[in-house]
Each structure stands twice: as structure tokens, then as C-alpha cells.
Amino acid sequence: MTAADEAKQLDSVTDRVAETELDSSRANQALGALAKATKSEVKSITVKRENIDVIVAELECSEEDAIDALRKSLEEDGTLEGGMLVSAALTRLVVS
Structure with missing residues (x-):
């Protein structure tokens, strides 16, 4: 097999994957939907x-925030x- 044949064969293998464009609206x-599911969980x-x-x-914050x-x-x-x-929650409130 010649170098040209090998190059052609390599191109045929690597060209089999079809490139697709990501639809940004579908991704958003x-x-x-993922964010809504996480909030409900x-x-x-x-x-x-x-x-x-x-x-x-301790923080004089609202019950909802706590x-x-x-x-x-x-x-x-x-x-x-x-x-x-409680410590983790207090840290979360102080840092945010």
C-alpha cells in the first residue's frame, strides 16, 4: 500500500463522524428544566x-432564608x- 492509499484510507475513517450543530435554544x-427539577427536589x-x-x-434572618x-x-x-x-447552613448564609 502506498502512502497516498494510506492517507486516503485514513481520511475515509476520520470523515465518518458527522458534525452536528448544537441548537442553543434546545440546550437552554x-x-x-434541570434547574426547575433541582429546585423542586x-x-x-x-x-x-x-x-x-x-x-x-443567630443571624436574625427570615425563616424562609434559614x-x-x-x-x-x-x-x-x-x-x-x-x-x-446548622453550621453548614450558617456558613452558606454568611458567605452568600
Whole structure:
């Protein structure tokens, strides 16, 4: 086989993958659906009243903000409990 034949054969192998253009509107719709699903999952996480009360007392924030921080902390690390969960939620509120 000559060098020209080898080059032609190589071109035929590499040209088999059809290039497709990404439709940005479809990608944005998919990302939006994913964000909505994530938000609904976070809202379904239940938190203890005592944890909410500690955060509200410490930071003087709204109960809604405290609940949001607790849920997001639980979503990130589902193994957090008690003081570790409250600590993670307090950190989230202070840093954000």
C-alpha cells in the first residue's frame, strides 16, 4: 500500500463522524428544566424546627432564608445532622 492509499484510507475513517450543530435554544430549555427539577427536589427536603430557630436567632434572618440554607446544605451533603448541618447552613448564609 502506498502512502497516498494510506492517507486516503485514513481520511475515509476520520470523515465518518458527522458534525452536528448544537441548537442553543434546545440546550437552554434542557438547562431550565434541570434547574426547575433541582429546585423542586430542594423544596421537598424537610428540616427540623429547632435548626431553623437556631439559624434565625443567630443571624436574625427570615425563616424562609434559614429553611433554604438548611435544605441546600442537606442537598449538598445528605449525611449532615444536628450541629454540623446548622453550621453548614450558617456558613452558606454568611458567605452568600
